Amino acid sequence: MIVRDRPSGLRLFLTMRGSILSRIWKSLLVTTVLAIMVTLTGGALMHHKITLTAIPFTLMGLPLAIFLGFRNNSAYDRYWEGRKLWGELVIRSRNFSRQCLSLIGPASPDKAGDGDVPTRMIHRAIAFAHALRHHLRDSDSSAELKPLLAADEWRQIEKVSHKPHFLMERMGEDLRRCLNDGRVDSVLMASIDATLSAMVAAGAACERIKNTPVPFSYTLLLHRTAYLYCFLLPFGLVDTLGFMTPFVVGIVAYTFFGLDALGDEIEEPFGVSANDLPLEAICRGIEINLRESLAEENIPRPFTPVDYHLT
Template identity: 35%
Template structure:
């Protein structure tokens, strides 16, 4: 996760981070610039079209569609950010629930061996969940045309949760905890599986294909038709204008693509490995 000062405008404007969309789009921007120059040359030098040509009125279409494409991109980025923020809230809940479970077990249990068992196992759930969510095959489990090699019966987060509950249930049978305490601890353990399921929902349910594909096609054809009208009013200055419009529209789509899956290794993804390490530190402090 990129650490930055939101008040440092100069750094934002003149520094290009490795995850900046400018770096990713630079080859396409060069292509768009050459394409715009080629269209301008054909219309102004080769065909010698005048401003009275009907082709110059294509900018009317761009004016109408510009509003539509802006609404689509705003909805796209908002939806992607909602997924990113929901992932952050889920991991925040995992932090709090891990602390609560550790605190309650530390107070309830008197045997040092039992305490040591949970001191190791509670942080293990977060660590296993990190590996589960960053596994590429986890994101493909709902696709019909993908045949996974993983064993569906070895869902590792579930195995850890089962071990935790098995130990709690054994403590109840050994009369080390009461029935009321078992109910209290069960709610905390159940929340682990709820959080895991919600994270899996984000991971393996991307934005619908038809919606994502339509936006990309819309941006492509919108940009490809821009030079035909703007060269009449801007001449060869249409080259930087069209390139800039492409940079803005494509950057919004790239940002949405990156943050809609917050459980990965991109610069703007959630630092779940760091969060899991913090859970381990906090649980050890409690015990």
């Protein structure tokens, strides 16, 4: 995520960090060069004048507006739903830690070997956030999971494909043990179980967004229309605009391709590119909240943006 104020004045046009220009300059260059060539030949292709006016572009503008508006909205909806889901995870993690500390009673003395269940559960909740992030980013979660889990749990999870799901199963087992030992009754257990279910739900919904792109045919139809539009545009404008044609075509192409590329980027918001969600910072936030609840000592510090960028 880019974190910065809006640049003002001339800098507005010169800022490159966070601009979509770096992703679309090739298409933009091709379109503009084409427009220059069309302008130089006066709208003729192989000595044959192409008889286009502005009217076809007004007509083609109708479906294009529908496509671009739809694409824009659906991409942002996915982005914002992704953000909400991670916000939900923050909420549920905080509630989970409060519940573990207030709803689970002390262990009976003869079960001391069981270890400190609430602490173990809360550490596992931190691990869940990290594991989910790495699961969504197809990256390796070892560095963060290992210190949070007991040695044998770590050994088991190393081999598992779906690490977040495994952690939740272990939560269930610990809860069962607490119920058997009388540390929670079934009502409070059901409350904690509901929080676990909500965490599972947030995680699975993230996977849904990741695994189900906007239907490919939509994207294909949109791309084709947008490119055709921009490639043909100089022929329709050259008669009235003359030497300003490439300039206008460049601006129009910049907005169309920019909107399209932006959609590509935030449609799958769990990656690490400039406009994606700062999952690392969110996980760190969860870790800080939960470790503070446990009154731990070496609490990590929040991430700060590097070059306006938070990953």
